[in-house]
Amino acid sequence: MILPVIENRRSVREFSAREVPEEALLDLLRAAQFAPTGMNNRAVEFLVLRGREAKEKLFLLLEPKQPFVKEAPLVIVPASDRRKLQIPEPNRSIVAAADLAIASSFIMVQAVSLGLGAVWKHVMAEFTPRVAEAFGLAPEFLVINAIPVGYPARQPEPHKESEFSPARIHRERW
Ligand SMILES: Cc1cc2nc3c(=O)[nH]c(=O)nc-3n(C[C@H](O)[C@H](O)[C@H](O)COP(=O)(O)O)c2cc1C
Numbered sequence: 653m654i655l656p657v658i659e660n661r662r663s664v665r666e667f668s669a670r671e672v673p674e675e676a677l678l679d680l681l682r683a684a685q686f687a688p689t690g691m692n693n694r695a696v697e698f699l700v701l702r703g704r705e706a707k708e709k710l711f712l713l714l715e716p717k718q719p720f721v722k723e724a725p726l727v728i729v730p731a732s733d734r735r736k737l738q739i740p741e742p743n744r745s746i747v748a749a750a751d752l753a754i755a756s757s758f759i760m761v762q763a764v765s766l767g768l769g770a771v772w773k774h775v776m777a778e779f780t781p782r783v784a785e786a787f788g789l790a791p792e793f794l795v796i797n798a799i800p801v802g803y804p805a806r807q808p809e810p811h812k813e814s815e816f817s818p819a820r821i822h823r824e825r826w
Pocket of ligand 1: 661662663664665718772774
């Protein structure tokens with residue numbers, strides 16, 4: 653049953669100083685790489701930032717500046733190669749943003765089951781080129797977010813049943 657894990661996934665923006673073990677990082681990236689991709693393109697790759705300078709660089713690039721980007725022990729930046737947009741082929745994506753969002757979701761859910769917390773830090777479209785340039789990605793890569801990860805400074809409240817709204821469900825027609 654994965655619902656309890658999903659209920660416990662909250663955006664975590666304050667982290668303890670404890671490092672994220674490499675094995676836990678690899679489990680996050682396993683979850684991401686087992687996520688579905690359009691036409692099974694598997695074009696999502698991952699920039700992993702652990703060093704203070706690299707995280708500071710990313711923090712300074714993004715708006716609004718949110719300190720958790722540099723304070724988290726680990727930041728994952730999923731990136732999808734969207735070259736050859738019109739001609740789908742292996743390792744190239746024609747649905748890059750959707751692929752990135754699903755991979756990111758899997759990372760954030762897997763984080764919970766490892767006792768970790770994470771948050772989606774959005775990268776606005778106009779910021780993607782500067783992120784690519786600063787970190788050496790080819791300009792054809794799409795980046796839509798960065799995911800700071802770490803052990804939560806305090807345990808967040810899980811989602812509650814009261815947040816579930818049957819009024820948002822439309823059956824057969826709107
Ligand atoms: C597409 C998207 C963009 C987001 N961008 C940011 C962001 O830039 N900074 C931030 O602090 N949180 C960001 N969030 C996190 C949301 O604020 C958060 O998911 C929402 O408030 C619900 O809280 P929860 O994640 O604890 O359930 C983003 C979430 C999504 C899905």
